[in-house]
Amino acid sequence: MALRADLLPALAAFESAARHQNFAHAAEELHLTASAVSHHVRRLESRLGVVLFQRHARGVSLTAQGRQLADAAGSAMADMESVVRTLRVTRDERDRVHVTTLHSLTYTWLQPRLPQFAAQYPDVRLTVDTEVALTRFDDGGPDLGIRHGAGHWPGLTAHHLMDDYLYPVASPSLAGLEKIRSPADIARLPLVTDLARQGWLDWFRAADVHAISVEERFRFSDSTAALNAxxxxxxxxxxxxxLATPYLAAGVLQRLPGPALKARWGYYVVYPSHKRLKPAARAFVDWLLALPQDAAPV
Structure with a gap:
């Protein structure tokens, strides 16, 4: 006997009732009434010409034929659930973009712009990794990254995203700030730095301040930590x-006298040269590269 498609709801009701040995519990699982489950089971029994449940005052129990069908139906349902779960994972991975970048850039630059991306691409899901270690783009690794550097990494395609500039900042309530009138005066303040390759000496040279002693009082490995300091x-x-723009906009930092020194390194969107970006990752790259460029500070 060929299994008709109109019997599939009855089989689903039977499989649930067989697992629970209770029509009411099956009805709750399937969002049906107990009478609807009972109707499905009786219809299936009528179609097959066998009794699947023994009805008694305390509930129901499977007959030998019912047990045989329950085993087959349970196995089939489990197989289908496994396939459906796999399909859902596949869909999620297709629409998920794994990005690796710097914590400092994520916190101050990327996150404030992500609502725009989410509105434009509501189906794309993002995983943003800000681990300190340089990430490898191997199988199972990130789809793309935003890196700070010279723009050349073996095996990676790199698209220039934006340049950056260095200038001194401080809290408006920093002690002694009222005496700062020129770049040379800044050397008298406690100086905070991070591990960037360009530092205070480079900036003082650009500001035409020479023959000074530069004492870096506090050093942090992360640029956001240096700004918070x-x-x-x-x-x-x-x-x-x-990184400084949101701090300046909030008024918790202010820029000090002196030039904006163009950094030797910029920001680049990178991904493996040998791998073709999936559509969701390509959409994210295109969105990043289309973002308006801020004017260079003076």
Whole structure:
């Protein structure tokens, strides 16, 4: 006897009732009434010409034929659930973009812009990894990254995203700030730095300040931590413009006298040269590269 498609709801009701040995519990699982489950089971029994359940005052129990069908139906349902779960995972992976980038850039530059991306691409899901270690783009690794550097990495395609600039900032309430009138005066303040390759000496040279002693009082491995140190009045920090902008806008930091030094390194969108980006990742790359460029600070 060929299994007709109109019997599939009855089989689903039977399989649930067989697992629970209870029509009411099956009805709750399937969002039906107990009478609807009973109707499905009786219809299936009528179609097959066998009794699947023994009805008694305390509930129901499977007959030998019912047990045989329950085993087959349970196995079939489990197989289908496994396939459906796999399809859902496949869909999620297709629409998920794994991005690796810097914590400082994520916190101050990327996250404020992500609502725009989410509105434009509501089906794309993002995983943003800000681990300190340089990520490898191998199988199972990220789809793409935003890196700070010279723009050349073996095996990676790199698209220039934006340049950056360095200038000094400090809390408006930093002690001694009222005496700062020129770049040379900044050297008298406690200085905060991060591990960037360009530092205070480079900036002072660009500001035409020479023959001074530069003492870096506080050093942090993360640029956001250095900016927060300045917010907490530990000293003046040499800030990267892309990271300092939200602090300046909030008024918790202010720019100090002196030039904006163009950084030797910029920001690049990178991904493996040998791998073709999936559509969701390509959409994210295109969106990043289409973002308007901020004017260079003066």
């Amino acid at each position: 300045a917010v907490h009045r530990l000293g003046a920090a040499l800030a990267r413009d892309k």
